[in-house]
Amino acid sequence: MRTEPRPLMSRRDRLRIAQFLVLTLVLFLGLPERPGLASANLIANPGLESIEGAFPVCWEQSGYGNNGHTFEVSTDAHSGSRSMSVTLTNAGQGDRKAMMLEDSSCAPNVTQGHQYDLSVWYKTSTPNTVMTVFRHDAAQGWVYWTDLANLPVTTAWTQQTVRTPQIPADTDQIVWGVTIYGNGTLKTDDYAMADVTQPAPGDECSAGAACTKGSWAVMPFPSTVRAIHAVMMRTGDVLLIAGSGNNPDDFAAKTFKTAVYRPGTGQFTTVSTPEDLFCSGHVQLKDGRVLVMGGNKDYAAADNSHGYKGLRNSYIFDPATNSYSRVNDMSGGSWYPSATVMGNGDVVSLGGLGEDSSGTVLTQYFSDAQQRWLGIGEAKQSWSFWGLYPSMILMQDGRLFYTGSHVFGNGLSGSGSSIYDYGANTITPVTGLRRKDERDQSMSVLLPPAQDQRVLTLGGGNNETNVDAHRLTDLIDLKPASPVYTAGPVIPQGTMTGGVPQTGGQGKMYVSAVLLPDGRVFETGGGLHNRADPVYEASMYDPASNTFTAGMATDPVPRTYHSSAFLLPDGRVMSVGDNPGNGTFDMRISVYSPPYLFKGARPQITGLSGTNWAYGTSPTITVDKPILKAELIRPAAVTHSSDPNQRFIDLPMTVNGNTVGLNLTSNPNLAPPGWYMLFVVGTDGVPSVAKWVKIG
Structure with a gap:
């Protein structure tokens, strides 16, 4: 808990100002002074009955200064069997607080511009008690916000309810509790918090459109690197790899970049980057380190004497030290390689461009036990070209399903999709994928739950013919002996730059699909053409009903080439990147809060x-x-x-x-x-x- 800074005015003066603000809101908005709670309680463990260690779950012992104090869990409760008790025996300097944890699992989510009723049952033997609120600022982290109400002395359990001012900009969560700053004992129990902003007509949820559409927030700070690659690490931090970031000048200057981003604080840590890992492959190993393979050995020549060239180099990034260490080289260079972890922890990498700019036909195999890439003669070779970033999904029987999603140009010859058995070294075509040569930067996901073995492939285009991207989805059940793609529902229509509605069969490439904890798939981002014409549309796909729910809130930042969206451990979705044809790169970070974050307190x-x-x-x-x-x-x-x-x-x-x-x-x-x-x-x-x- 970040301690409250030394005040420039007395606590009593600040309290009077806060009470004046609340009274002003009451008078101008016509709100009742002691309103009833209007919607779901947003407090986790509001009755303090769940205990972890010596204190209730989602609550902490806090405060600042030098004073004699004790915290305890009391059996003198308003309801249930527990309350929190704080005693000051020598007030001295500062205060003590029984506060909610500044933790994403415990802190209530709030909506900017909304107001909330905060309610607590209490007993206090000193008038020096006050309800105190902290807020989570996107740029500054947790900061003191305001003191809302003084709690009069009472020996009987008494309820105090106060309405907050409007939630400030760039605030996504608050925590609050009761502060004691004079000698005496304070007991609290049965906390409640509800959004009391008036819902729109016909909307039963006070959070408005966010209740059904979710909401986006653009962070008030940019990324420090061009986020070509994003890896969610076990530390809760995000690894953002740029390498040269699709910037030939940085490549020539050997300016290669990586940063570690901490979503909870907005902090970036710069990481020394040994090679141009631009358009490399990456996957988590079983110990939580990140294997990074290949990358960019050279940009395409202006005179067309050669194209992009792939690196042989390979590195492991360790989140414990925020550093790269080199492992042995792959058998051949690879730019845009796939990376799939197998059931034994080994990694198979296929496709991409080699050191001579041609498509590599090597099967690259990393042994987790030996912590090295096997040589050409050690790994089984099919001598097949799989394209660039071929989407290879591990099946329950250990084979790899090539979904047909890839990057750049036409797909492979044949049906465009297949099953690769590394052990038997066989490739079996899979039929039914529509427009197989228009799957450039489509996205494929193994649908929830993995036990069902169903894959959904969404959207796509073709950067060579530059046709309008399509809205097709195709679905396959991998359990039958001879699986076949079948047509799925189309991606809902969106709008393009300037709000122009799409028509006909238009859709999007550069699409992102993110698996959410509630079992649905969030679909977002994309563009109509190669590195152009961003599409503003987002939807929810439900695997159980095989339907899309259209009209989710849309990322205000365009997300086309070199964009990504992915799940954070707190259930939100982070979105980065956009690299249109003019060579610019959008450094803004967007975060999406799905509708489930507006329904009430989280389970713990x-x-x-x-x-x-x-x-x-x-x-x-x-x-x-x-x-x-x-x-x-x-x-x-x-x-x-x-x-x-x-x-x-x-x-x-x-x-x-x-x-x-x-x-x-x-x-x-x-x-x-x-x-x-x-x-x-x-x-x-x-x-x-x-x-x-x-x-x-």
Whole structure:
């Protein structure tokens, strides 16, 4: 908890100003002075009944200065069996607070411009008590906001309800509690918080359109690097790799960039980058480090004497040290290679351009046990060209499904999709994919849950013929012996630059598809043509009903070439990048809050039976309220609409009150070894913040 800064005016003066502001709002807006709570309680563990360690879950002992004080959990409660008690015996300097945790899983989400009723039941033996609020600022992190109301002395449980001013700009969460700054004892219980902003006509949710569409926020700071590649690491930080960032001048100057971004604070850490890792491949190893392969050896020559050339070099990025270390070279260079982790933790990489600018036909194989790339004679070779960034998804039987999604130009000869069996060294065509030569920067995802073995491929275009991108989706069930693509529902229509509606069969390439904790797929971003004409449209795809819900809130930043969107551990979606044909690069970062974040307080994972889970076991968790489901989501490693390792593994549950047994698959091909985000979802569809667990 960040402590409150030394005030420039007395606490009493600040309190009077705050009370004046509240009274002014009451008079001008016609609000009742003691309003009833109008919507869902946004407080996690509001009755303080769930305990973790020595204090209630989602609450902490806070304050500043030199004073004699004690915190305890009291059995003198307004309801239930627990309250929080704070005693000052020597007030001295500063104060003490029983406050909500400044944590994304506990802090209530708020909407800019909205107002909230904050309510608490309390007893206090001193008049020196006040309701205190902190806010999360996108640029500054957690900062003190205001003191809202003084709490009069009372020996009986008394309720105090206060309405906040409007939430300031760039604020996405608040925390609050009761501060004591004079000798005496304060007890609190049964907290509540509700959005009291008047809903639009016909809208039952006070958060307005966000209740059904979600909302976007553009961060008030830019990325420090061109985010060509984004990897969500087990630390909660995001690895952003630019290399030369598609800038030939930076390549010539050997100015190669990487940054580690911390979403919770907005901080960037610069990382020394050894090579031009622009358009490399990347995947998480089972220990949480990131294997980065290939990249850019040279840009295409102006005289057309050669095209882009692929690097042989390969590195491992360690999030513990924020540094790269080199491993042995691949057998051949690769620019735009695929990267798929296998059930044993090894990595298969296919496709891309080699050191001579031609398409590589090598199968590159990284042994996790040996921590090295196998030589040409050691790895099985099919001598097939798979295109650039071919989307290769691991199937439950250990084979790889080439979905037909790729980057640049036409697809491969034949049906455009196939199954590759590395062990048997065979390739089997898969039919049914429509417009196979217009799948440039389409995106393919293994739908939730992974156990169903269904893949959805969305959108695409062709950068050579530069036709209008399409709205097609195709769906395949990989369980049959001879799977076949079938037509899926079309992507909903969006608008282009200037708000011009799309017509006919127009759609988008550069599309992003993100698996969400509630089991749906968020589809966002894209453009109508090669590096041009951004499309502003977003939708939710429901695998259970095979339908899109149109009209989700749209990213205000164009997201075409070199853009990515991916899931954060707090259930939001982060979006980066845009590199149109004029060579510029949009450095803005956008964050999407899905509708489920406006439905109420999150469930809490209050306990784990360890964070290292073996296959076929039944780990146990504890939660603070009933849950609907639990799942593992593999963290993103995405570039160019390609993240073939993205997957959602269902965890069947055995429930005994707040103790939940989870059943982890015994098949490592369904959940390849590594670190995963563990989510639980409440009965109202609201997900927890993820806990990190290691599988295998």
